[in-house]
Amino acid sequence: MELLIILKAFLLGIVEGLTEFLPVSSTGHLIIVGDLIKFNGDQAKTFEIFIQLGSIFGVMWFYRSKLATLATSMKESSSQHFVINLFIAFLPAAIVGLLLHKYIKAYLFNPKVVAGALIVGGILILVIERFVNKPKINDVDKLGYLDALKVGIAQTAALFPGVSRSGATIMGGLLGGLSRKTATEFSFFLAMPTMFAATLYDLYNNIHLLNKNDIVIFATGFVMAFFTALIVVKVFLAYVAKHNFTVFAYYRIIFGSLVLIYFW
Secondary structure, three states, X not given: OHXXXXXXXXXXXXXXXXXXXXXXXXXXXXXXXXXXXOOOHHHHHHHHHHOHHHHHHHHHHHOHHHHHHHHHOOOOHHXXXXXXXXXXXXXHHHHHHHHHHHHHHHHOOOHHHHHHHHHHHHHHHHHHHHHOOOOOEOOHHHOOHHHHHHHHHHHHHHHOOOOOHHHHHHHHHHHOOEOHHHHHHHHXXXXXXXXXXXXXXXXXXXXXXXXXXXXXXHHHHHHHHHHHHHHHHHHXXXXXXXXXXXXXXXXXXXXXXXHHHHHO
């Protein structure tokens, strides 16, 4: 039985790393896959929160040079501007999340809700891709404070499970005049404080559920999420440099429809 649980942790770690930074909703996929493989209960919920840290460290490792430069040049106005932009974009979801966190956890975390959000999100991506204008901003360092705020407001939609944090921020960036690559990169950087805060907050509230006997299970999921996310970030950036997001929209609609059929 222990080996079976480790295999489930291995699989869910890959699912987390694969979906966290794609516009397809990692939370939605974890809920659905967890339900399918019968990995449920309090331990599973805490595990799914914990392995998000693996994805966060994966994207941080990918951008380690940029982060090191920021850390050593905070006296420069360009670095200060970038950090302030991240703080501005971080605030809306942080405030709304604190106010609605308990309600969202209690009533919205189920496969049917997630499936519906996947379908609606896919349709919105198709609409946005059809009507998005020529980008005005092609570098994450060129965002203004208002640009960052627009992305931050868009990120609040991701509090609804199944919407996708990366999907909401990237689409919000496109609507705000960012190029696809710029919107994607800013989404990755914004994920760092947002996911750290959300994950640590959830772990703090569920610390009583952590058990030293689960170290191997949690470590397995963490490591797989780290390496999978590291690969996905690199491949995804190369993809968006030459393609749009319609393939993810169709995936969301098809996958969400299949999930609705299965759970209904």
